[in-house]
Amino acid sequence: MTRRRILLVLSVLVVLLAGTPPVSAAPAGRTRTDATFFNDAKTPGADPYVRYDRATGYYYAYSTEGADPGHHFGVYRSPDLATWEHLPGGALRADDPGTWAHDWFWAPEVYHNEKTGLYYLFYAGRMNTHVAEHFKYADFEEPSKVGVAVSRSPGGPFTNLAAAPIDYFPYDPAYHDVNLIMDAAQKKPPATLEEGRKAPLGTYIPFIDPNVFFDDDGRIYLYYSRNAYRNWVWDTDLGKYVEESNIYAVELTRGWWDDPTGTTMPAIAPAYRDTHRAPADPPGVRKDGFTPILSYAADKQSWENAHVDDYAKSGGAKKDRRWAEGSTTVKTRTGTGRPVYYLTYSANNFENEYYGVGYAVADSPLGPWRKSPANPVLGQIPAQHLYSTGHGSVVASPDGREHYYVHHGRPSTVDDRRLYTARLRLDPARAGLSIEGTTGDRPLPSGVAPFRIGTADPVLFAPTGKPVRTTVSVRAHDGARFDLANPLDGVRAELRPASAGTARVDGDRVSVTLTHAGVATLTVTYQRALAGGGRADVTQSTGGHPAEPVAVTVPVLGFPA
Known part of the structure; x- marks a missing residue:
């Protein structure tokens, strides 16, 4: 030719x-498709918060770890909750002019207002200036608070709304601040409750792990973890002090959320402001309130006790501790329309293989909350090389028919934290919740x-x-x-x-x-x-x-x- x-x-x-x-x-x-996914433990990530972005069709995961140098909080995106793509940079620039914290940038969560197009980043950080203004003592050892930044893109970069954390000063007037009568190492608390009660009353609360819940009645709530540091609690069963983190909540006003300019900082509801202020307090002193959500003493579960004897086991190198952290709140309804609120949380040390997930239920956002007797609902599975599972978030499949829990875990007891996706099932009629932790093949989320x-x-x-x-x-x-x-x-x-x-x-x-x-x-x-x-x-x-x-x-x- x-x-x-x-x-x-x-x-x-x-x-x-x-x-x-x-x-x-x-x-x-x-x-219908036969496409599957499995958790290959290849994506670095910690404390992941995942949201579905309707405008782009992607899921975005925000992580304590994974940011490039010069940034805080790694950002990943995925079309299917399984295959993650790392986005360059990070959610928040380290040189942001509104930077108020110097380290411990933890637990980012992002919320999108579809009416204004704005994305809000809530995160925890440890302060390095104005510490005495927030915690009374300039040498307060763990001064953590929560900041907020804004962006018009889910991938950021986000810009701090203010050069300060949220204007919130949670104060516990009933707490005997035993830290003030301990030595500099702060690892060995008083040996008796009587001795501990000699410590001065009242302390400001450092807090981390923010989670914002938007109820369908228009009210907004901020859940957070009272940092374990500076919270020694007497355990009547063990006969000793254990340092604990607990989960609290405070209601927020709506002004920031409804502001189309994205320049308003979130504020606590007036009912919580200065709730614990005493008549003798000098002018200008803030002592705000909170609502207790979860604590060990209020609802004891033995699986949360993996570290209560660490001081003796480590020869004094570690503290005796408990954790309740990394909470996420979701709402569903029974067949008769009755609301059921679920709160997932993590317990034990995140570096330990016993880190796991439990949940509690309530009839209203502020409780009372009741832990499930089925706890923990997610934990280590050595046969599948899955350890240290926890601090995740709940997200729906693209068509809303299924729920998933995206969390961090480790493929061994010495590896760094990685991203994992697990199917989560809710049974509101029985106040049930289950999480299918696995590294095996599973169907892709419905609607992908x-x-x-x-x-x-x-x-x-x-x-x-x-x-x-x-x-x-x-x-x-x-x-x-x-x-x-x-x-x-x-x-x-x-x-x-x-x-x-x-x-x-x-x-x-x-x-x-x-x-x-x-x-x-x-x-x-x-x-x-x-x-x-x-x-x-x-x-x-x-x-x-x-x-x-x-x-x-x-x-x-x-x-x-």
């Missing part, structure tokens, strides 16, 4: 194939499919012997794009006839090299990695139609180089 005839044939084929769609999409309707796959080029023109390339994209139902460089994702490429040449895949790029002139077809198929190794082609079906591979076929027209 002459070169002229080849070019003529190619021209005709181009006309005939020009209408070939570059994207393969499932028809509308309910889609149907998938759409496409190539940048509807037709490839290939000079023989020379590679030509095209870019592949795979998108979830809501448009979020999968990162095909992630080991959990990928595509395979097949050239037909096989004798026409070769096709190679590198992430989202496919390279084709033809050995001779003529017509071939390139089929690119979406795949997911399996927990046991290898990959599987992904299929999907809609409306009762037979399942078909998620694939796209592209004509390849070869001509002499």
Whole structure:
């Protein structure tokens, strides 16, 4: 065949194939897919808060760890709650002009107001200036509070609303501040309750792990963990002091949330301001209130006692402690419409394999809260190399039919923390909650499919012997794009006839090299990695139609180089 005839044939084929769609999409309707995911423990992360961003179709995870140098709080995004893509930088710049803390930047959470388009970042930090103004003593050893920053993008960067934390001074007037009668190491408390009661009454409360709950009646609540530091509690069963963190709450006003300019700092409700102020206090002294939510003494559960003897076991190197931290509050209703509030929380030390998750239920946001006898509902699974599970957040699948708990954990007792996704089930009729911790294969969240796959080029023109390339994209139902460089994702490429040449895949790029002139077809198929190794082609079906591979076929027209 002459070169002229080849070019003529190619021209005709181009006309005939020009209408070939570059994207393969499932028809509308309910889609079923065999796509799975598993927790590969490859994404660094700690204290993750995850939210679904309707505007972009992505899930965003905000983490205590994972930020690039010069930033605080790592930010990841995912189309499916399983394959995470790290975004450059971080949520908050370290040189933000409103910086008020110097370290311990912990537990970021982000909330989006769809009416104003604003995203609010709540986070904990430890202060380095004005400490005495907030905690009475300039040398207060753990002066942690909560700050708020704002952005118009879920990926940030966020900017502090003020060069100070939230204007909130929680004060416990009934607490005997035994820290004031302890030695400098602050590890050995008084040996008796009588001795501890000689300590001065009253202390300001350092607090971390903010979680904001928006009730459907328009009221807003801030839950937080009273930092274990400076909170020695007498344990009547053990006959000694144990340093504890407890979970408290305070109601917030709505002014900041309804402000379209995003310049208003959140404020506590007036009913909580100066609740504990005494008549003899000097003018200007703040002593705000709080509502107790969870504590060990109010609802004892033995699984929370993994560290109450650490002082003796460590030879005095560690304190005897308990934790209740990392809470998340969600609301559902029974079949009769009765509201049920759930609060997940973590207990024990995050560095220890016994770190786990429990939950409590209530009929109202401020309680009283009752811990579940089924606790812990998430803990270590050594057979699956899953340890130190906790401090996560609850998020719905894209179609709202399922719930998931995204948390941190570790693949061994010495590894750093990583991101994990677990199916969470609610049973409001029985006040039940369960979390399926696993590293095995599980179905993708409902509503991620149907998938759409496409190539940048509807037709490839290939000079023989020379590679030509095209870019592949795979998108979830809501448009979020999968990162095909992630080991959990990928595509395979097949050239037909096989004798026409070769096709190679590198992430989202496919390279084709033809050995001779003529017509071939390139089929690119979406795949997911399996927990046991290898990959599987992904299929999907809609409306009762037979399942078909998620694939796209592209004509390849070869001509002499």
